[in-house]
Amino acid sequence: MTKKTMSKEEYLNKVKEIDTTKGAPKQLEDTDFLTVAKERRSVRQYDPDFKMDKSEILEILETATLAPSSSNLQPWRFLVIEDQKEKERLLPIANNQQQIVDASVVIAILGDREAYKNAEQIYSAIAEKGNMPDEVKDMYVNSILDGYGKFPKDRLAKIAHIDGGLVSMQLMLAAKAKGYDTVPMGGYDEAQFLKAFNVPENYEAIMLISLGKGSKAGFEKTRLPLDDVLSWNRFE
Numbered sequence: 001m002t003k004k005t006m007s008k009e010e011y012l013n014k015v016k017e018i019d020t021t022k023g024a025p026k027q028l029e030d031t032d033f034l035t036v037a038k039e040r041r042s043v044r045q046y047d048p049d050f051k052m053d054k055s056e057i058l059e060i061l062e063t064a065t066l067a068p069s070s071s072n073l074q075p076w077r078f079l080v081i082e083d084q085k086e087k088e089r090l091l092p093i094a095n096n097q098q099q100i101v102d103a104s105v106v107i108a109i110l111g112d113r114e115a116y117k118n119a120e121q122i123y124s125a126i127a128e129k130g131n132m133p134d135e136v137k138d139m140y141v142n143s144i145l146d147g148y149g150k151f152p153k154d155r156l157a158k159i160a161h162i163d164g165g166l167v168s169m170q171l172m173l174a175a176k177a178k179g180y181d182t183v184p185m186g187g188y189d190e191a192q193f194l195k196a197f198n199v200p201e202n203y204e205a206i207m208l209i210s211l212g213k214g215s216k217a218g219f220e221k222t223r224l225p226l227d228d229v230l231s232w233n234r235f236e
C-alpha cells in the first residue's frame with residue numbers, strides 16, 4: 001500500500017472521478033421498506049435543472065419527524081437551503097462538493113440543545129389527545145424540565161446528535177421512497193457554516209443532506225461481513 005494521502009477537498013471529490021457508474025439512480029417500482037433500505041445510496045450527481053415541489057420537500061420532512069427521539073422532545077431543526085445564491089455561499093464551506101449547488105435543496109440538520117424547553121407543548125398535545133392524564137403529563141413535564149435542565153452542555157449535545165442521526169436516516173429513506181436521492185455530508189467546516197448561516201447558538205450542526213433528482217447512481221454497496229460487526233449476548 002502507498003503512503004499517499006489527499007487533502008480534505010480531494011478526499012471528498014475524488015469519488016466522482018473514480019466512480020464508473022453510468023446509469024441514473026434506480027427508480028423503484030416497489031417501495032416497500034426493505035427494498036428502499038437496500039436501494040438507497042449516497043448520490044453525488046444531480047440534475048441541476050430539476051426543482052422539487054415544496055410540498056414534496058415538506059412531506060419528506062414530515063415523514064422524517066416521525067422518527068423517535070429522547071423523551072419525544074424532537075430536538076431536530078431544519079434549515080432548507082433552496083436559494084441558488086445561498087447554495088453558492090455554502091459551496092466553499094462544504095469543500096466544493098458539487099452536489100451542494102446541483103441538488104434541488106440542501107437540508108442542514110440541526111439539533112437544539114434546549115429542545116427540552118418545549119416539554120409543556122409536546123406533552124400537552126399528548127394529553128389533549130387523551131393519551132395521558134393531565135396529572136401524569138405534569139409529572140413528565142416537571143421531570144423533563146428538572147432533569148434535562150441540569151444536564152451539562154455535552155450531554156444535551158449528544159442527545160441532539162443521536163436524535164439528529166435518526167431523523168436524518170428517516171429523511172433519506174423517505175426521499176428514496178418518493179423517487180428522490182440524497183447524500184449525507186459531514187465534510188464541511190462546521191464553525192464557518194454556523195456563522196455564515198446565522199445558526200442560533202443553542203443549535204448543534206448534525207449534518208448536511210443534499211436532496212434532489214439524482215443523475216448518476218451512487219456506488220454499489222460494499223459492507224463489512226455481518227460476522228465482523230456482530231456479537232451475541234456479551235463480548236468474550
Ligand SMILES: Cc1cc2nc3c(=O)[nH]c(=O)nc-3n(C[C@H](O)[C@H](O)[C@H](O)COP(=O)(O)O)c2cc1C
Pocket residue numbers: 012015040041042043044097183184185186187188207218219221
Ligand atoms: C455522517 C456522514 C457524513 C458523510 N459525509 C460525506 C461527505 O461529506 N461527502 C460525501 O460525498 N459523502 C459523505 N457521506 C456518505 C458516505 O460516504 C456514504 O454513506 C458511505 O460511503 C456509504 O455509501 P452509501 O450511503 O451509498 O450506502 C457521509 C455519510 C455520513 C453518514
